[in-house]
Amino acid sequence: xxxxxxxxxxxxxxxxxxxxxxxxxxxxxxxxxxxxxxxxxxxxxxxxxxxxxxxxxxxxxxxxxxxxxxxxxx
Amino acid sequence: xxxxxxxxxxxxxxxxxxxxxxxxxxxxxxxxxxxxxxxxxxxxxxxxxxxxxxxxxxxxxxxxxxxxxxxxxxxxxxxxxxxxxxxxxxxxxxxxxxxxxxxxxxxxxxxxxxxxxxxxxxxxxxxxxxxxxxxxxxxxxxxxxxxxxxxxxxxxxxxxxxxxxxxxxxxxxxxxxxxxxxxxxxxxxxxxxxxxxxxxxxxxxxxxxxxxxxxxxxxxxxxxxxxxxxxxxxxxxxxxxxxxxxxxxxxxxxxxxxxxxxxxxxxxxxxxxxxxxxxxxxxxxxxxxxxxxxxxxxxxxxxxxxxxxxxxxxxxxxxxxxxxxxxxxxxxxxxxxxxxxxxxxxxxxxxxxxxxxxxxxxxxxxxxxxxxxxxxxxxxxxxxxxxxxxxxxxxxxxxxxxxxxxxxxxxxxxxxxxxxxxxxxxxxxxxxxxxxxxxx
Numbered sequence: 001x002x003x004x005x006x007x008x009x010x011x012x013x014x015x016x017x018x019x020x021x022x023x024x025x026x027x028x029x030x031x032x033x034x035x036x037x038x039x040x041x042x043x044x045x046x047x048x049x050x051x052x053x054x055x056x057x058x059x060x061x062x063x064x065x066x067x068x069x070x071x072x073x074x
Numbered sequence: 075x076x077x078x079x080x081x082x083x084x085x086x087x088x089x090x091x092x093x094x095x096x097x098x099x100x101x102x103x104x105x106x107x108x109x110x111x112x113x114x115x116x117x118x119x120x121x122x123x124x125x126x127x128x129x130x131x132x133x134x135x136x137x138x139x140x141x142x143x144x145x146x147x148x149x150x151x152x153x154x155x156x157x158x159x160x161x162x163x164x165x166x167x168x169x170x171x172x173x174x175x176x177x178x179x180x181x182x183x184x185x186x187x188x189x190x191x192x193x194x195x196x197x198x199x200x201x202x203x204x205x206x207x208x209x210x211x212x213x214x215x216x217x218x219x220x221x222x223x224x225x226x227x228x229x230x231x232x233x234x235x236x237x238x239x240x241x242x243x244x245x246x247x248x249x250x251x252x253x254x255x256x257x258x259x260x261x262x263x264x265x266x267x268x269x270x271x272x273x274x275x276x277x278x279x280x281x282x283x284x285x286x287x288x289x290x291x292x293x294x295x296x297x298x299x300x301x302x303x304x305x306x307x308x309x310x311x312x313x314x315x316x317x318x319x320x321x322x323x324x325x326x327x328x329x330x331x332x333x334x335x336x337x338x339x340x341x342x343x344x345x346x347x348x349x350x351x352x353x354x355x356x357x358x359x360x361x362x363x364x365x366x367x368x369x370x371x372x373x374x375x376x377x378x379x380x381x382x383x384x385x386x387x388x389x390x391x392x393x394x395x396x397x398x399x400x401x402x403x404x405x406x407x408x409x410x411x412x413x414x415x416x417x418x419x420x421x422x423x424x425x426x427x428x429x430x431x432x433x434x435x436x437x438x439x440x441x442x443x444x445x446x447x448x449x450x451x452x453x454x455x456x457x458x459x460x461x462x463x464x465x466x467x468x469x470x471x472x473x474x475x476x477x478x479x480x481x482x483x484x485x486x487x488x489x490x491x492x493x494x495x496x497x498x499x500x501x502x503x504x505x506x507x508x509x510x511x512x513x514x
Contacts, residue, residue, distance in 0.1 A: 014474035015486055028483075029251035030420070033279040033451050049254035049284040 002064050008038050009063075024057040032057065039063070045070040079179070079198045080205070080239055081144040084110055087242040098263065099133040099247040106242065109137065116142035125174060125181065127151040127166040130226035132247045137235065140226075144198075149174055151181040151193070152227040154482045161480070169193055172379045181378050182229060184329040184423060191428070193378035194329045203371035204333045205236030207353035211336045212269075212297055212323055216241045219265035223248040223257065223276070229329045230271055230301060230421060251276050254284055258291075267296035273421040274305045275452045281312050289316045297321035299336070301421070304409075306453065307346040314340045324349055326407055331393050332372025334358060335407050349399075349407045358399075358407050359392070366399040366407070367392050415506055417446040419454055422484040426456075426506070429487065432480045433458060436473060438466040443496045444487060445509040456487035459509075461495055468492040 006018050012034050016026055027035070032052050040047045045067065056066045077083050087096070088110035096106045104112075116138055120126055126143050130136055130152035143150040151169055153162060169181055177197040184194055208214055214237040222245055224231035238245050246260045251272075261268055268291075272280075277300060280288050295317055305324060313322055322340040326349035327333040335358065337350030352358045356370040369392050376384035387394050396414035399407055417424045426444035433442045441461035449455035462468060470490040477486045497505040 010471065012488070014470040014488065014490065015478055015483070024252075027252055029279060030275060030451060032252040033275070033282070036283060037451065047283070049280075049287065052252070052254060052283070054253070 001067065002060060004042075005039070005063060005067065006060055008042060009035060009060075012038050018060045021059050023059050023062075024054040027057065035063065039067055043067050043071060045074065076202075078202065079144060080201050080236060081113070081141050083240045084113065084141055087239065091242045094242060095244050096242075097134050097137055097245045097247065102134055104134050104137075109134075109141075112138045113141040113145050117145035120146035120148040122147035123174075123176075124148040125151055125169045125172065127153055127162070127169060129153055129155050129157065129162070131155055132222060132224075132226060132231075132249050134247070136226050136247075137245075140235075144179055149178050149181060151183075152232070153183060154227055155225060157482055158479055161482070165191075165193075169378060174378060175375055178375055180232075182227065182232070182329050184229075191425075192380065192383065195375040195378050196329075196332075197375050200332055200372055200374065201236055202240070203355040204233050205240045207333045207355050207372060208233065208237040209240065211333075211350075211353045212237075212299060212321070214238065214241055214243065214269075215267065215296075216243055217266045218243045218296060219246055219260075219263055219268045220244070221246045221248060221257070221260045221268065221270040223251050223270065224273065228421070229327065229332075230273070233327070233333060234271060251279065254280070258284075258287060261291050261294065265294075268294055269297045269299070270295075271299045271301070274300055274309065275420045277305060277309050277313060278451055278453075281309060281316070285312075285316055292317050292319055295320045297323060297338075299323040299325055301325035301327055304347070304453065307344075310339050310344055310346065314344055326350075326366075326409065328395070330374045330387065331368045331395065332356070332370075332374070334368050334370075334372065337406065345406075345408075347408045347410070349409055351405050352407065358401060360399060360401055361394065364398050364400070364410070365395060366397045366409070367394045369393075417444075417454065417456060419446070419456055419484060420452045424456060424485050429456065429458065429477065429481065429485055432477055433460070433473060436476055438462055438469075439473075441496045443504050443506075443509065445506070447489065449488070452488075455489060456485075457489035457491065458487040459491050459493045459496065461493055 036047045087106040092107035094106050095103050096109045097104050120143050126148050140150050178195045179198045180196040181193040183191050220234050220238050222231050222234055226232050321338045323336045325336040334356045335350045335352045337348045355372050359367045361367055373393050397412050398410040429444040440463045443459050445457050446454045447457045497508045499505045
């Protein structure tokens with residue numbers, strides 16, 4: 001799942017370094033929106049603004065954890 | 075009482091509303107009295123007539139620097155916060171050796187209607203006229219809290235400090251909209267009325283991810299202005315439904331023309347493409363070719379160091395834009411499109427040639443064209459179609475990061491595609507119309 005998410009997000013946001021542990025700092029509002037929309041479409045999960053926390057968007061690993069927790073709730 | 079300079083209004087605010095909060099940014103707050111004192115102190119750093127280029131920031135320090143430059147009789151040239159250092163130096167050197175008319179207050183860099191980045195000279199009179207247009211057209215008031223969430227080198231955000239200073243209102247700075255919790259915290263700030271400006275992509279984001287939460291502020295949000303790029307009609311209708319008591323404005327403005335007209339689309343008609351009636355300092359005339367031209371006190375003085383380019387759009391106290399429009403029987407302006415190669419991405423204008431010139435300096439790129447395509451979030455996005463030299467493979471990240479080193483971030487395409495060739499017209503020019511017609 002991690003590599004699939006990386007591929008999707010790198011495609012959508014080519015300027016962002018998804019290896020960074022300070023991902024949230026690198027993003028702008030467009031980047032945050034793109035990540036939420038891309039993940040919700042790919043995994044059919046409902047994401048909203050409350051999910052867009054600095055903690056959830058800290059790194060690629062934290063994004064994977066966010067998707068996994070949403071899928072588990074589904 | 076009317077003053078000729080914005081900084082004179084600030085002085086007045088410090089005298090009659092000394093303890094009123096002028097601005098808030100994060101945990102920092104500053105009163106009008108404190109702000110004016112800091113402005114006076116910092117103004118000693120600047121010389122009369124000097125052009126001061128500086129990186130803009132969405133905070134109190136920006137306000138102090140901006141007003142201090144005006145207080146000293148110098149000219150403010152706020153640049154993009156993350157502008158590459160080489161470009162910052164290039165622009166600083168260019169403007170420091172320029173001859174600038176005495177009435178000029180600011181130089182704002184934008185992609186001119188004819189292409190590359192140009193320094194637009196704005197006079198003190200223009201600033202005050204823009205402020206008066208906004209006060210009258212959108213009913214700014216003294217007890218309003220205005221949330222600025224965009225870059226201060228862009229007229230969309232910068233212009234909001236004009237009416238707020240003229241009325242002694244309060245500004246709340248946000249560094250962008252990526253943390254929506256911070257935006258809702260700003261809405262929670264104790265104030266009678268709150269207003270803000272959003273580019274269309276932010277409205278899309280709020281409707282997509284925070285519709286219910288936004289709706290809970292329906293009685294507190296006095297008005298929201300959108301502009302800079304077309305707002306999809308579906309988003310206009312949705313926003314009217316979510317915020318039935320809020321005035322929702324679509325505005326016709328540019329750095330060159332100033333703020334010309336505004337339309338409250340929450341009027342029961344929600345007319346797409348309507349930009350309202352010209353405001354009191356502005357007049358709109360539609361040319362024989364159907365293009366929008368503007369007259370009045372909000373127009374720029376000209377492009378810095380470029381009288382020839384200035385003359386291409388500013389003649390007889392009139393700015394001739396590339397926007398196609400009509401005035402209806404009520405005198406309302408309606409925009410019908412744009413006749414220019416310049417691409418509008420989320421409110422930022424980009425000359426495709428500028429992107430192509432930089433991309434062509436990459437060794438693996440044989441040819442390329444920068445086009446605009448539909449995008450689900452931003453409305454439009456830049457896409458670079460690349461012809462690679464033999465044996466090379468497309469590396470999007472490498473191209474994007476190379477472009478980011480040389481250009482402002484908003485000029486870097488989000489999308490990349492390898493193509494066999496770039497379509498050209500019979501005389502060898504890039505066939506931009508072909509790509510426009512095939513990528514709607």
